[in-house]
Amino acid sequence: TPIKFQNLVVGHALVSYSKSTLVRALTETVSAITAATIFMILLGIVTAYFLGRRISRPIYDLMDASRAIHNGNYDFRISERRHDEIGYLMDAFNNMANGLLEKSQVENAFSRFVSTKVAKQIMENLDQIQLGGKRVQATALFADIVGFTALSERLSAEEIAQLLNEYFSYIDLASKLYHGTIDKYMGDCAMIVFGVPEDDADHKFNAMACAVMIQRMVERLNQLRIEEGKVPVYFRIGVNSGEMLAGNMGSTDRMQYTVVGEAVNLASRLHAVADAGQIVVTDYLVKDPDVQWRVLAHRKQSIRLRGIAEPVTTYILTDLKPAYSSRIDSQINEILRKRRVA
Numbered sequence: 001t002p003i004k005f006q007n008l009v010v011g012h013a014l015v016s017y018s019k020s021t022l023v024r025a026l027t028e029t030v031s032a033i034t035a036a037t038i039f040m041i042l043l044g045i046v047t048a049y050f051l052g053r054r055i056s057r058p059i060y061d062l063m064d065a066s067r068a069i070h071n072g073n074y075d076f077r078i079s080e081r082r083h084d085e086i087g088y089l090m091d092a093f094n095n096m097a098n099g100l101l102e103k104s105q106v107e108n109a110f111s112r113f114v115s116t117k118v119a120k121q122i123m124e125n126l127d128q129i130q131l132g133g134k135r136v137q138a139t140a141l142f143a144d145i146v147g148f149t150a151l152s153e154r155l156s157a158e159e160i161a162q163l164l165n166e167y168f169s170y171i172d173l174a175s176k177l178y179h180g181t182i183d184k185y186m187g188d189c190a191m192i193v194f195g196v197p198e199d200d201a202d203h204k205f206n207a208m209a210c211a212v213m214i215q216r217m218v219e220r221l222n223q224l225r226i227e228e229g230k231v232p233v234y235f236r237i238g239v240n241s242g243e244m245l246a247g248n249m250g251s252t253d254r255m256q257y258t259v260v261g262e263a264v265n266l267a268s269r270l271h272a273v274a275d276a277g278q279i280v281v282t283d284y285l286v287k288d289p290d291v292q293w294r295v296l297a298h299r300k301q302s303i304r305l306r307g308i309a310e311p312v313t314t315y316i317l318t319d320l321k322p323a324y325s326s327r328i329d330s331q332i333n334e335i336l337r338k339r340r341v342a
Contacts, residue, residue, distance in 0.1 A: 001013045001014075055086075058078075058080060058082065058086045058087075058089075058090060059086075061078050061080065061090070062078070062089065062093060064076075065077075065078055065093055065097070069096075069097060069100065072104075074097055074101035074104055075097075075101065076097060077097060078090045078093060078094055134245070134246060134247060135243055135244070135245055135246075136243070136245075136259075137195060137203075137243060137244075138193055138194060138195035138196045138203055138241070138242075138244050138246065138263075139194040139195055139203045139204050139206075139207035139239065139240070139285075140183075140191065140192070140193050140194075140207075140239070140240060140241075140244070140259060140263065140268075141180070141191070141192040141193075141194070141207050141210060141211055141237060141238070141239045141267065142190070142191055142192075142237065142238045142267050142268050142270070142271035143171065143189065143192070143211070143235050143236070143237045143271065144187075144188050144189035144190070144235065144236065144271060145167075145188040145233055145234070145235060146234045146235065146236050146275075146276040147234075147276075148187070148188040151231065151233070154231065155231070163233065164185075166221075167218070167221070167233065167235075168185060168190060170214075170217050170218075170221065170335070171190050171192070173335060174210050174213045174217060175192045175210055177210070177213070177331060178194070178206040178207070178209050178210040179194060179198075179200050179203070179206050180192045180193065180194045180206065180207065180210050181193050181194070181196065181197065183258050184258065189271075192207070193244075193246075193259050194206050194207040194210070196244075196246040197246065197257065202290065203241070204241050204285055204288055204290065204291050205290065205291050205294055207239050207241070208239060208279075208281065208285065208291065208295055208320070209320060209324060209328065211237045211239050211279045211281075211317060212279065212317065212319060212320055212325075212328060213328045213332065214235060214237065215235060215237065215277060215279060216328060216329070216332060217335070218233065218234065218235050218277075219277075220332060220336060221233075222234075234276035235276075235277070236271055236272075236274035236276060236277070236280075237271055237274060237278070237279045237280070238267050238269070238270030238271025238273075238274055238279075238280050238281075239267060239270065239279065239280070239281045239282075239285060239317070240263050240264075240266045240267035240281065240282050240284075240285065241263060241282075241284065241285055241288075242261070242262070242263030242266075242284070243261060243263060244259040244260065244261040244263050244264055245259065245260050245261050246258075266282065266312065269312075270282070270312075270314065273303060273314075278316055279316065279317040279318075280300065280314050280315070280316060280317075281297065281314070281315050281316075282312060282313065282314060283313040283314070283315060285315075286315045286317075293321070294321050294324055295317060295319075295320055295321065296318050296319040296320065296321065297315040297316060297317045298315065298316055298318065299313070299314075299315050299316075300314040300315055300316050301314060302314070
């Protein structure tokens with residue numbers, strides 16, 4: 001730029017600068033902004049990771065808990081405590097698990113007082129429990145100890161209880177192997193039904209096979225009792241099949257699932273006329289087309305029973321055909337083997 005004085009150019013002024021300083025300042029600014037951006041991105045990633053872990057971990061815990069509950073592990077609990085919506089969900093899940101555990105414990109305890117099948121049926125229809133029943137085709141088996149009164153006089157109350165519990169345990173095993181249901185225990189007598197509460201197309205043969213197994217099991221147990229110096233025990237059994245009324249009997253305050261009817265009464269009468277070690281059945285059972293080729297029986301007599309109008313032709317069931325008989329022997333050997341191991 002020229003410098004003038006009194007219209008004369010007396011000189012020139014020149015201003016210059018270094019561009020490198022500006023470039024360096026700009027570069028430093030860009031670097032600072034880039035570093036800050038990268039830092040914020042990394043901070044965001046780290047924050048998102050830990051925040052995601054905090055949010056997803058309880059979700060995974062809930063998934064694990066759900067799988068445990070599905071597999072029947074009702075003792076599983078989520079131990080983490082939170083004060084947010086997920087914490088409320090965890091508390092609700094633990095309360096649900098407590099409820100399922102209590103329900104499972106009630107079912108297990110309930111099934112010890114009634115059969116497992118009946119307990120399951122009742123628990124699945126809690127809102128439909130009422131008196132009454134339905135007519136079914138089923139088979140009833142009665143088994144009791146011969147001379148129980150005299151035996152009770154020789155043994156103490158504790159010994160009698162131990163004896164009954166032992167034999168009833170084996171009767172329960174036999175009934176389960178042949179799809180039977182323990183209806184009730186009446187002193188020294190066990191009542192088993194076949195074909196209810198679950199349908200069983202082969203309930204007639206299963207009842208007879210169960211009777212044979214019980215008598216054969218008693219024989220084996222008596223051998224062990226004699227070896228141990230204990231008094232042997234003998235059972236008598238009656239089996240009959242026919243139409244029965246199955247359902248809840250009693251009152252609205254106290255009811256019991258059972259079967260009633262003439263066929264049940266006849267089974268009870270049959271076991272009362274049996275001798276020690278005998279299985280008394282009706283000709284209706286023995287001559288059934290699905291049964292007669294699988295059992296061995298001989299006629300006993302036609303008898304009149306109290307409460308039954310017409311004479312009843314009875315048979316003594318002695319055994320099953322070899323294929324089924326050998327199966328029973330194998331089952332008894334396995335049961336007694338487990339007893340010795342225990």
